[in-house]
Amino acid sequence: MKGQTKEIMDFVIVVVGLSIMLVMSYFLFGAKTPQITSISIEQHQYARTLDTVTNIFYTRIPGIDKVLAQMLGDLVLSEDDYIVDYGDRYGGINVTKIVYENFDAYFDKNWNLKISHIDRKLEFGYNVPIRKRIRTFIIKLPLPSFEGEIINAEFKNW
Amino acid sequence: MQNLKTGKKSQSGLLILIGLVTVFIVIWVINMFTTASQQKRIIEILKLSKLSKYLDFFKGFSRESLLLAAHKGTQNVAEHGGEWNEEGESRYWICNSDVSPDIETVRFFLSEATQEYFNRYIINLKDDELTSLDITNATCVDYDVDDDSVMSGQNDERFNVGAYGSEINISYKNDSVYSENDIYEEIAQDRFWYMYRNFKVWSQTTSFPGCICGCLASGCCCPPGDCLTDVCPQFKACVEKCFQKAKSELDSKFDEYVKCSYVFDCCYIETQVCGDVQSPCEPWKEAPKCNNCFKTEPDVLCSKTLSFLGDHVEKNYYTLKLEGDCKGVCISWDEVRAAIEGGFYCRDKKYLLSTEDDRKLIFAVNVMMNIKGKQCEKKVECVEKDEGCVCDGNPTCGVWCYQDCTTGDYESEGDIAFCPDDAWIRTGCDPCDWRCATQLCTDVCESSKNIKRKRYYVCDQECTPGPGPTYPPEPPPGPTTTVEPPPTTSPWV
Numbered sequence: 001m002k003g004q005t006k007e008i009m010d011f012v013i014v015v016v017g018l019s020i021m022l023v024m025s026y027f028l029f030g031a032k033t034p035q036i037t038s039i040s041i042e043q044h045q046y047a048r049t050l051d052t053v054t055n056i057f058y059t060r061i062p063g064i065d066k067v068l069a070q071m072l073g074d075l076v077l078s079e080d081d082y083i084v085d086y087g088d089r090y091g092g093i094n095v096t097k098i099v100y101e102n103f104d105a106y107f108d109k110n111w112n113l114k115i116s117h118i119d120r121k122l123e124f125g126y127n128v129p130i131r132k133r134i135r136t137f138i139i140k141l142p143l144p145s146f147e148g149e150i151i152n153a154e155f156k157n158w
Numbered sequence: 159m160q161n162l163k164t165g166k167k168s169q170s171g172l173l174i175l176i177g178l179v180t181v182f183i184v185i186w187v188i189n190m191f192t193t194a195s196q197q198k199r200i201i202e203i204l205k206l207s208k209l210s211k212y213l214d215f216f217k218g219f220s221r222e223s224l225l226l227a228a229h230k231g232t233q234n235v236a237e238h239g240g241e242w243n244e245e246g247e248s249r250y251w252i253c254n255s256d257v258s259p260d261i262e263t264v265r266f267f268l269s270e271a272t273q274e275y276f277n278r279y280i281i282n283l284k285d286d287e288l289t290s291l292d293i294t295n296a297t298c299v300d301y302d303v304d305d306d307s308v309m310s311g312q313n314d315e316r317f318n319v320g321a322y323g324s325e326i327n328i329s330y331k332n333d334s335v336y337s338e339n340d341i342y343e344e345i346a347q348d349r350f351w352y353m354y355r356n357f358k359v360w361s362q363t364t365s366f367p368g369c370i371c372g373c374l375a376s377g378c379c380c381p382p383g384d385c386l387t388d389v390c391p392q393f394k395a396c397v398e399k400c401f402q403k404a405k406s407e408l409d410s411k412f413d414e415y416v417k418c419s420y421v422f423d424c425c426y427i428e429t430q431v432c433g434d435v436q437s438p439c440e441p442w443k444e445a446p447k448c449n450n451c452f453k454t455e456p457d458v459l460c461s462k463t464l465s466f467l468g469d470h471v472e473k474n475y476y477t478l479k480l481e482g483d484c485k486g487v488c489i490s491w492d493e494v495r496a497a498i499e500g501g502f503y504c505r506d507k508k509y510l511l512s513t514e515d516d517r518k519l520i521f522a523v524n525v526m527m528n529i530k531g532k533q534c535e536k537k538v539e540c541v542e543k544d545e546g547c548v549c550d551g552n553p554t555c556g557v558w559c560y561q562d563c564t565t566g567d568y569e570s571e572g573d574i575a576f577c578p579d580d581a582w583i584r585t586g587c588d589p590c591d592w593r594c595a596t597q598l599c600t601d602v603c604e605s606s607k608n609i610k611r612k613r614y615y616v617c618d619q620e621c622t623p624g625p626g627p628t629y630p631p632e633p634p635p636g637p638t639t640t641v642e643p644p645p646t647t648s649p650w651v
Contacts, residue, residue, distance in 0.1 A: 010172070013172075013175060014174055014175055014178070017175050017178060017179065018178060021178065021179070021182045024182075024186075025182065025185070025186065039197075039200070039201065039204070040200065040204070043204040043207075043208070046208070047207065047208065047211055050208070050211045050212070050215065051211065053215065054211065054214050054215045054218050055218075056218075057215075057218025057219060057221055057222050058218055058221070065346050065347065066346075066347075067222065067225075069218075069222045070222060070225060070226070070512050073222075073226070073512060074512050077514055085510055085517075086347075086509065086510050087347075087415075087506075087507055087508050087509040087510040087518075088415055088507045088508055089347075089415075089508045089509055090509075140215075140216075140219055140283060142219065142222050142223045142226055142279050143226075143514075144226050144229065144230070144511075144512045144513045144514050145226075145514055146230065146275070146514065147278060147282075148223070148227075148275065148276075148277075148278025148279040148280075148281065148282045149282065150279065150282050150283055
């Protein structure tokens with residue numbers, strides 16, 4: 001009886017040990033996957049931000065045939081905060097509106113763009129939340145300038 | 159029971175457990191390494207992907223920089239008529255005649271300017287960028303246009319520019335991505351070539367040089383000096399009209415978005431009574447002022463032959479002496495020399511460029527005329543006065559340059575028909591054998607020995623083509639004037 005009990009005890013120990021190992025292995029081995037997934041997702045989000053920001057140099061706005069980077073540069077040097085004059089053919093174009101339309105299409109209302117140049121400050125987009133993960137990208141924006149001036153525009157999305 | 163007594167059964171259970179734990183640990187360690195390795199690989203891939211995206215970003219930055227550089231380049235080159243020197247002086251398109259730059263010349267200066275502006279952005283990016291970005295300057299910027307595409311209007315509003323030779327290398331720790339940074343960008347809404355095309359056509363066809371030549375006549379007897387002042391108001395007014403006319407010609411070449419103007423900023427005039435220049439308008443190479451003709455091609459000189467001058471510039475002065483009367487002509491003239499500089503400017507308001515300050519495209523060309531000519535020629539017949547056979551009336555600038563008034567004792571035949579200046583043709587080997595090609599033929603020859611010894615023929619019939627009419631035989635040489643009227647049988651009578 002005593003031997004049987006001991007045998008049962010051994011069996012229980014093996015079963016419990018295996019169970020513990022299985023549970024541990026689930027956490028030890030399986031826990032890595034969400035971490036990698038999390039990194040991948042974050043990188044993907046960042047890549048998306050980067051793609052969107054890069055597109056301001058490539059994508060011509062329909063009807064105006066200019067890229068957003070060009071219009072932003074012109075807006076920074078113009079006296080108006082919204083309108084840039086493009087001559088008699090196009091007249092004044094509301095660049096601010098185009099900026100909103102462009103980034104809203106990618107990030108809904110989850111973005112913010114700040115541009116500073118000398119004493120001029122331009123801000124587009126929405127309030128940056130405090131408790132969310134924020135992705136920030138500094139855009140090097142060439143300005144129309146004899147000296148080849150470049151300014152930093154800070155783009156955030158969440 | 160024996161096994162139970164010796165405890166072998168419990169030892170085997172323990173051994174199994176230890177074995178299992180060992181296997182588990184081994185698997186766990188292997189898994190840890192595998193996972194770490196996988197994680198590392200994924201992070202590497204993500205990192206490289208991120209670097210590649212940065213590469214795309216900086217290529218995009220370069221594209222935008224090239225676009226801005228092209229706008230600045232076209233604006234600057236247009237403003238200086240294609241090129242400028244160290245003093246900021248602009249190129250001349252008319253120096254007595256058309257010397258406008260060809261497309262290859264303009265392309266060269268455009269490329270030079272654009273490359274310089276483009277590389278400024280690249281240099282500033284290198285200085286500004288804190289990450290490990292290595293980007294090199296472009297070694298060549300090329301405007302992809304040619305004669306056909308420009309002159310056909312294909313490049314009026316858009317053209318392509320390429321920037322070559324730049325390279326980008328972005329590194330992060332031990333990883334790096336490299337790419338050539340060659341860009342080929344379409345520049346739209348920039349009407350540089352539209353302006354060039356129309357200025358080029360204008361420069362080749364404008365009436366401006368001929369008009370200014372015509373103004374020399376209004377400069378006769380003017381004192382030397384700056385004709386922008388009141389030294390010679392009639393000449394200044396005439397030149398202003400030429401500028402105005404040329405501006406109107408220029409305006410007519412453009413659409414409603416372009417407005418042109420001119421600047422008349424340098425004028426010098428001087429005259430020489432009875433000067434020795436023969437033609438009504440020819441280049442004046444020694445102009446002391448307003449004589450700049452900046453352009454790079456050293457082999458094209460401002461003094462090239464003016465196309466608007468007539469071929470026949472040689473003219474003989476002659477005296478017709480008729481029987482018993484006071485005959486002869488008195489001629490006076492003034493050699494007028496003028497030097498003029500100015501510029502024509504056209505602003506395009508259709509599009510505004512992406513440049514700082516004034517964003518309009520302004521195309522400007524300089525013009526210069528350094529010319530001289532025999533002007534205000536006055537020819538009167540001698541008249542009999544108390545003091546004899548003399549020149550009567552007011553000569554140009556108060557001086558008769560040539561006068562030969564004598565009372566002739568020769569026979570005369572017919573009336574004298576004068577040829578217009580441009581109607582004289584030369585036939586045969588006789589240097590005096592000039593013949594009028596118009597309806598009335600007048601042949602006036604002079605002796606090579608004595609200019610006052612004249613022989614003339616007057617005819618009232620049309621010139622015949624081919625060898626022409628027969629001349630009467632030359633009289634034997636003698637000490638006196640030989641003026642032979644044509645024989646009555648001659649068709650010249």
